[in-house]
Amino acid sequence: MTLTVDNVVCGYDRAPILHGVSLHVEPGELVAVVGSNGAGKSTLVKTICGLVGVRGGDLTDDGQSFAKVSPAKRAKAGIVVVPEGRRLFPQLTVGENIQLGRHAAGKRATGDDPVKDLLDAFPIISERWNQQANLLSGGEQQMVALTRAVAARPRYLLLDEPSLGLSPLKTLDVFRLVELVRERTGAGILLVEQMADQALKAADRAYVLEHGQIAMEGPAADVRASPEVRRAYLGVAS
Numbered sequence: 001m002t003l004t005v006d007n008v009v010c011g012y013d014r015a016p017i018l019h020g021v022s023l024h025v026e027p028g029e030l031v032a033v034v035g036s037n038g039a040g041k042s043t044l045v046k047t048i049c050g051l052v053g054v055r056g057g058d059l060t061d062d063g064q065s066f067a068k069v070s071p072a073k074r075a076k077a078g079i080v081v082v083p084e085g086r087r088l089f090p091q092l093t094v095g096e097n098i099q100l101g102r103h104a105a106g107k108r109a110t111g112d113d114p115v116k117d118l119l120d121a122f123p124i125i126s127e128r129w130n131q132q133a134n135l136l137s138g139g140e141q142q143m144v145a146l147t148r149a150v151a152a153r154p155r156y157l158l159l160d161e162p163s164l165g166l167s168p169l170k171t172l173d174v175f176r177l178v179e180l181v182r183e184r185t186g187a188g189i190l191l192v193e194q195m196a197d198q199a200l201k202a203a204d205r206a207y208v209l210e211h212g213q214i215a216m217e218g219p220a221a222d223v224r225a226s227p228e229v230r231r232a233y234l235g236v237a238s
């Protein structure tokens with residue numbers, strides 16, 4: 001039961017953006033992909049969820065290729081994305097947005113409801129239940145987007161820059177929620193982030209993406225301790 005990106009080449013029009021990227025995510029694992037602006041992080045997420053086509057290499061789920069499967073079918077199979085910018089339905093309430101996630105779960109909605117655990121741990125979501133989504137703060141919107149994704153019962157959860165536009169304090173809240181999601185859903189989580197320090201603190205394993213290629217990979221603590229990462233992504237001078 002592994003999600004694998006195997007030597008993937010892809011892009012938008014002419015030149016490829018990802019040049020042979022390989023990585024994998026196991027169930028229950030939190031895997032960070034860090035890299036600077038334009039490294040190809042969002043392109044990676046879009047490729048796994050099917051919005052960008054694969055030109056070379058393969059994508060597999062439990063050994064089965066899904067590189068040619070439609071985005072809708074990937075979502076139905078439990079590959080769930082929280083895109084950059086959250087994309088809540090702005091006119092719907094928090095509760096209605098989360099309910100849409102439940103619809104997407106279909107037959108995977110068995111056993112205990114992980115949404116309940118999230119609501120217990122972060123009461124702010126319940127407090128805002130009947131509010132229109134576009135009236136929430138950025139941090140609250142991110143929490144709702146994560147809760148909606150969890151309601152869809154992900155097997156794999158792709159998070160594209162959940163910290164975008166949030167203060168360091170709000171980012172910490174969101175990362176606490178991500179860790180709870182991992183714990184309660186058992187989903188494999190791929191966390192794509194520019195906030196390298198916090199992502200690497202939260203993750204089990206990590207990849208550094210530079211110019212569309214994997215420049216480094218390993219246990220997140222090792223990646224975080226490496227001099228190159230400290231210099232390039234953590235703002236440490238030596």
Ligand SMILES: Nc1ncnc2c1ncn2[C@@H]1O[C@H](COP(=O)(O)OP(=O)(O)OP(=O)(O)O)[C@@H](O)[C@H]1O
Binds near residue numbers: 012013
């Ligand atoms: N729809 C698109 N059409 C053409 N080129 C694109 C498109 N989206 C992104 N690109 C290009 O692909 C490259 C990688 O962009 P991508 O958004 O994947 O990077 P990123 O690492 O997520 O950066 P950021 O953190 O700034 O979002 C960039 O050069 C970008 O200009």
